[in-house]
Each structure stands twice: as C-alpha cells, then as structure tokens.
Amino acid sequence: MTVTIYDVAREANVSMATVSRVVNGNQNVKPATRKKVLEVIERLEYRPNAVARGLASKKTTTVGVIIPDISNTIYAELARGIEDIATMYSYNIILSNSDQKEDKELELLDTMLSKQVDGVVMMSDKVSSSIQQAIKSSPVPIVLAGSVDEKKEAASVNIDYYEAAYEAVNVLIKNGHKRIAFVSGPLDYTINGVYKLAAYKQALQDADIELDEQLIVAGDSTYDDGIAAYEELTVVQAPPTAYFAGSDELAIALIHAAQDAGKQVPNDTEVISFENSKLARMVRPQLSSIALPLYDIGAVAMRLLTKIMNKEEVQEQTVVLPHHLEIRHSTK
Amino acid sequence: MTVTIYDVAREANVSMATVSRVVNGNQNVKPATRKKVLEVIERLEYRPNAVARGLASKKTTTVGVIIPDISNTIYAELARGIEDIATMYSYNIILSNSDQKEDKELELLDTMLSKQVDGVVMMSDKVSSSIQQAIKSSPVPIVLAGSVDEKKEAASVNIDYYEAAYEAVNVLIKNGHKRIAFVSGPLDYTINGVYKLAAYKQALQDADIELDEQLIVAGDSTYDDGIAAYEELTVVQAPPTAYFAGSDELAIALIHAAQDAGKQVPNDTEVISFENSKLARMVRPQLSSIALPLYDIGAVAMRLLTKIMNKEEVQEQTVVLPHHLEIRHSTK
C-alpha cells in the first residue's frame, strides 16, 4: 500500500541505491536516470520514510526541546526562535513541557534520547546537578537557552542578567529613590535568586542605600502575585517609592495597584520591569523595562546546537547576548 | 557503544524476543526471567531505540502539531492543551509553525507524514481546499483544533463561534447602543469573516439597528491595530459608542484609545472582547469578554485524535465545546 523505495526502483528500472541517490541529491547520477526516477517518484507519490532513514543513517533531523511551559509567553517566544532556526536547518522539533519539574525534565530527556533526537535545546530556570549530570552524559549535544548552568559546563545562550538587573535598579537610584523594592519571581530560579538579587543588593550598596530585606518580596511572576506584593509592601514602615519588577506582569500589577491606591506613576512611584514583552506597551503608563532578546536567545541557541551537531568549531560554548534598556513612561 | 536489545539478550542469556517481551510488558514471560532481564537492562542502562521500534511496528507514538504561531498566546494555550493530553497518552509532539501560509502547512504535513507520525492536530484559521484535500488523503488521522472546515468533513473541535459572537454583540445592544463597531482580526479567517461577522449583522438586524459598513473595521488582531481602528472609527459620522472586539489585544487598545480621547469606559463607551485571556484582567477596567476555552479545545482535540488513532468508536467527529460570557467592567 505505502510505496517504498523498492517500488520506485522497480518502476524506474534502476536499483534502490540509485533511487536513494536521487532522493538524497547525490551527484553521481546521470541526468537522464535522475529524471526518470524523479518522474516515477512523482507518479507513485513516493514519500521517503524518515524512520527507516533514521535507523539506517543514525540521524533523525529532529531535535528535542524541553520547555517549562509553552503557554508562558516568555518561553513561547524562545520556542519560536528555536523553531525558526531549526526549520532553517531542516530540523524538526519535539516539544515537551517540563513544568520546571526536575523529574519531568529527566524523563523527557530520556524519552527524547530514545527517540534518537540529534540534539536538544533545554530551558530550565534551575539547572539541578542531576540535570547537569544528564547533560554531561548525553550521547547527543544539549544546549541551554535562557537558562544558566552556574558551573558553566553546558553550552548555553543568555544575556548578562546581573548587569541588566544592575542597570535597572540604577535607573531607580538615579531618579533619587532610597526605598526601592525588588518584586521578584521565585528566588530559587537562578536568574532571580542569584543574579538579579545580587545586582539589586550591589546597586544599593554602591549608592550607599541600606538594604532592607522587607523590600524584597518573591512569589510567582503573575499579575496576582504583583498585586499581592504591593499590598504586602504597603504595610512596611517607609513603603517603597520605586519598584524593580521581575517581569512585565508583575510590573503591570504594581502599576495598577499603585494607581488604585491613588498614586501617580511615574510621579509618585516608579516601576521598572525586566522583560519587555508586548505587554510593556499595553499599560498606561507604558513600561520602562530591561529588554530581553528572547527570540534571539532561542534562535542563537538552536544555531549553536546545529554547529555542535555538525561538529563545527565553536569558539565559545557559553554565549552572552546583548540586552538593552527600554525607557518608556513608568519611570521618569 | 550504544547498547542494543541484543546486548541485553546476550548478557541475560535469553533471546532478544524475550527482552522485547519484557520491555513491552508482555505477560508471557516467567517472573524470574523478567527479573533477570530487568536487572541487565538496568545494569547496562539499556534504552530502547524508538526509531527501530517505529520501523518495525509502524507506530512512532508521536503526533504532528501544525500551529500558526506558537508565540501567539491563543495558539500557545491550545498547544498546551494538546501537549498535556498527548503526554497523558504517551505521545510526543512534533511542533511546527505555519504562519498561516498554505504552502507551509502543506509542506509541514508532508514532512510530518514522512516522519511517520501516528496522527496530527492542525490549527489553521482558513482551511483551504487543498488542505481539506490533504486531510482527506492523509494516511493517518488529522484533527482540527479551534479551526473550522466549513465542509465539516474533517474531525474538529471548536465552540459555536456564531452563537458566542451573537451573545457578545447582544450585550452591547441590551445596554442601549445603536452605534456598535465590530473591530475584527482578518476577515479572511473563517471565524471572523464568516461566523462573527454574520452574528454581528444578525444581532443588529434582530434589534432593528441599521447596519453601517463603516463600523466594521478589520486588520490584524494586535494592540496597534486596535489603536488604528479607533482612530479610523473616530472620523465617521456618528462614531460608535460601543465596540465588539475580536481579541483581547484589540479590546485593550480600544479602551486605551477611548480613554486617551477623554472617554470613560464603560460609562461613555463600552467594549466587549472575544477571547478572555489572562490579559482580560490586566487592564482597567477589566474586560468583559466571551471566554474561549482554548486549553480545552486543544485537549479535547488531542483526546479525539487518540481515539481515532486507536480506531475507537467516536460518535461525533465535529465536537462543539461550551463557551461562556465573562462580564467584568468594560461593559455596564
């Protein structure tokens, strides 16, 4: 029923090797033969079986993508970058959500490897030691996208989160604030708990502003968490006059909460975000924010993976992309 | 180097058939043998090669997912529903973006079929006749998620878009508006150009409100398009006092534009949306909206696909899920 390379060979009066050659664009085929074979392929609607091909060649031209949650815009944006470049290099993608669960990540990696992917791009907000171990012992290359392996052993693509966060907090400091809150996503995520937090503290210290632990509130990165954080911060003595938000949702929530409390943004209170998704322009006032090049991170990660899969030279396994500060109207 | 079923067989002093049986949970294996084999599998870290398995069994336990754009939250939400159910039934997903291009869709379908997927879930805002044709001639089942095939030949999961749109427009009518705009996404998308539009017209007609074509403005579904639409509508004679927006982004833009023009929402002008994403609660006032059960549509579509792949009885190939109206504060 399904037509195989053998059927084509018979119909075209050539061997299957020849058919295989024309299908794979091998130049060692007389134009006339090629033409004949191509015709038969067309007539029979022959479609090469990639599974058989994969078994014989040990290459599947598919890569695995492990993502925390595809319905989260941050990751979706990364995924788009990954997929675009994958397509460009003729790879397909097996995409699975890990929900940031370590056991799920490990399990996914295992099933992807059993499916013989040629490589994998992984996103994980906390690269545990077992994941690091799994990456090291993987038979195919794995690159981290927007995820940091503190040991820097794995190939990865990121921005300089510390530097970016420092800049953000500095905007607030420069504008004269002394009471600056850090409303963050989960602190057990490396980017938050290590880089942003350290940058926040350092920036304050460099400006001789005393650190007040009460001004650091971490939850999830959702709108509701932002609202809750505002409430929580409202009861501390000398409440914050400025907020460094870990995400756009958090920032928007902070703005709305402030406005509901009768504050003017940015006149009474300023907010700076760390993301710059399309949401940033969908609030009034529009968000000032560190701009994360999410799509690019995904794209570069996939590109890096193709290089490694092809055993090309790569001078730097841990690439750091540039970021920038997008000043709009939630800061003065 | 990589350990095969043969290595395991040798080490365990059984035939590969037996190893295959224990790997596949076949009951015809003596417990003692099973135990022995399992031990060897563990010791050798044997990982079955899914590609070889796929070739031999003609099943890959992977399904294709063709999506317009994963970075668009609507589709990302659908994708999450699909993936969750796929995981539940032990399928993996090959995910590709079509950008709503017909040739891309066809091409993706072709490569997915060549990769021997067991089925595919497809999202497409306009199911062209060549796609319909491709679906019909596909060797594996294909189900449409949140996408309508007007001929109703393909399996699909949707809500009743006409009914939903009718309800939305009716809210505005009930609130006394006579000048109701329809700010839509692309009208060549079936849901917009056929269902919503027809419902809009019918609702007006049923309320004896004269249709004014000028009040129908279609563009893309982005924030900027919403802003542009507001501007455009501002210059018509007797500008609209209420807006039926095709998406949350459009709705938010409309609200902001109205507010910038000095209007109070919902007192001066009302807006109702058609989506109800998390964005709906991230504006002030919060959006009244038709709630699309995106995740469920994806989940049910995948569930339907598993049934068809298993050749189970399905009484209805075109399932219609319930929707509801979420009234918040952008309408009175």
Add this chain to the structure above:
DNA sequence: TTGAAAGCGCTAACAT
C-alpha cells in the same frame, strides 16, 4: 514460556 528468523524501508560501503 521461550527462541529463531523474517522483515520494517532505508543508507552506505563495496563492487563493477
């Protein structure tokens, strides 16, 4: 309960 053996559809030497 277990094993032997024939494929699954293709690639990749190796010959010619």
Add this chain to the structure above:
DNA sequence: ATGTTAGCGCTTTCAA
C-alpha cells in the same frame, strides 16, 4: 554511473 548487499535495532509471526 549504477548495482549488490549487509546492516540499522527492533517487532512479530511461527515453531518448539
């Protein structure tokens, strides 16, 4: 330039 053939790692009859 083309053909022959031996796998790739597994599933699945069919026998035993």
